[in-house]
Amino acid sequence: MLENVLENGENQKELTVYAALAKAARNWDAYHAIVNTLKNLEENETLVIQSGKPIGVMRTHKFAPMVIMANCNMVGRWATSENFYKYQEQGLIIWGGLTAAAWQYIGSQGVIQGTYEIFQSIARMHFGGDLRGRFILTAGLGGMGGSQPLAGTMAGAVILCVEVSEARIDKRIEVGYLQKKTDSLDEALTWVEDAKKNRQSVSIGLKGNAAEVYPELLRRGIIPDIVTDQTSAHDLVYGYIPAGLTSEQAVELRQTDARQLQAMSGASIAEEVKAMLEFQRQGAIVFDNGNNIRSQAAQYGVEDAFDIVVFTEGFLRPLFARAIGPFRWVSLTGDAEDIRKIDRYILEEFKDNDIVTNWIHLANKYIPVEGLPARIGWFGHGDRTKLALAVNEMVRKGELSGPIAFSRDHLDAGAMTHPNIMTENMKDGSDAIADWPLLNAMLNCSSMADLVAIHSGGGGYSGYMTSAGVTIVADGSEESDLRLKTTLDNDTGIGVLRYADAGYEESFDEIREKGIRRVATEAQR
């Protein structure tokens, strides 16, 4: 999984996987030490990792996790981007993103169903359930943002993706996520108009800067149906590229005058978000796609930036309240046929689950293989366990070629606190309470998961978030049955309880239906 993270990453040499700065390991020395240690790890031992560096091997027991890690956790008042950059410079810390340092990244597929479900939800809420002939404007074709063009075409729309780096545009075309590219806005708009007229789903990469293209579209009176952005706006120094600079010039300025770069990025984001707000005023459906762009704009003077809704609160919270979220499985032998066999099992056994069956049909048709063959699917409490146990049985019987690793995104019901992304405007006001991901991680250790990770934000996300990750391997053994059942039931169980504690009706329903044991205080009854 560690090798696979790098295989799919944006900059292998630097060990950078996605989201500007998210790394798989502290440095190459640490990487090799991790690999050597893992190769020699005994069954009753646990490897301890701190911010991408191996620290020690502890004698535990055979049901204990194989790896536990804590990446990029700084205490409250110290958790600023300035301190993060300083500690990073000193070689003391890395940001692990959500999936990079936790060895769970599977390429752009990792977020694609989330983006697709957002588009579908917008279609149902605003466009009579159909995005054909509709125009989506977005920006950023990096590791995660690169999923947008495919999610857009899968939803039937025409999607224009503004990206400063031609190399990133080419990469998405090469892996099959994006269809065409141009550096001419006029040409891009002609393609958009043609596709709208013919109700064709088309994805277009436009080489340009979002801070310039968005306001220019407004000047021309062009109002898309849906607008968002998935540049690395969360990081003003390592992520976002300000108007007027190429990616290379931004790297140079970072070395000579990082403060100047930061100020320029902030000013550009402010212009972009002002344009997004104007699109919204003129009827577009606009949302923040989880990159802190509103928080940055607010800090650079856009007072009404939070009039834009965040995708979780706007479109996905009813699913999270039932602990339905991004669950994934990876073939560790690299056999794509194993993933197709699991697809077939799901279509047969989860017939009544429309979210899952609709997605698996689409994924089977459209999602290319990147690195180890993998699949993501939004499953909830009980269903994750049912799937994983069935897969473990298939491994045991030799119906699959070898072990399958299960994990889920940190952006999951019980696993993330981020008051401007995952937990904004929680019903009970618990937006910034970080006890939940910590409880989640401890519970997963107690539940015999194979790998458990606690992450906090780094770079521009410093001080904004805490999250937990978990991986369990189905190797066909009976011991795996036990690990999978206990971990997956408890992982989603605590997710449902977290939302029940905040007062969400869907969670109470789930608790009743699935028999999750909640302890409610007198006041909560």
Ligand code: NAD
């Ligand atoms: P990345 O760093 O790999 O890619 C960012 C891309 O944006 C780069 O290709 C860069 O060239 C481009 N870019 C930067 N400034 C630009 C500008 N002004 N105009 C046009 N293009 C510009 O990052 P990523 O992995 O794609 O992640 C993007 C953002 O999404 C991050 O903030 C990340 O934290 C967030 N994210 C959200 C979710 C979610 O669930 N919604 C999941 C993962 C990541």
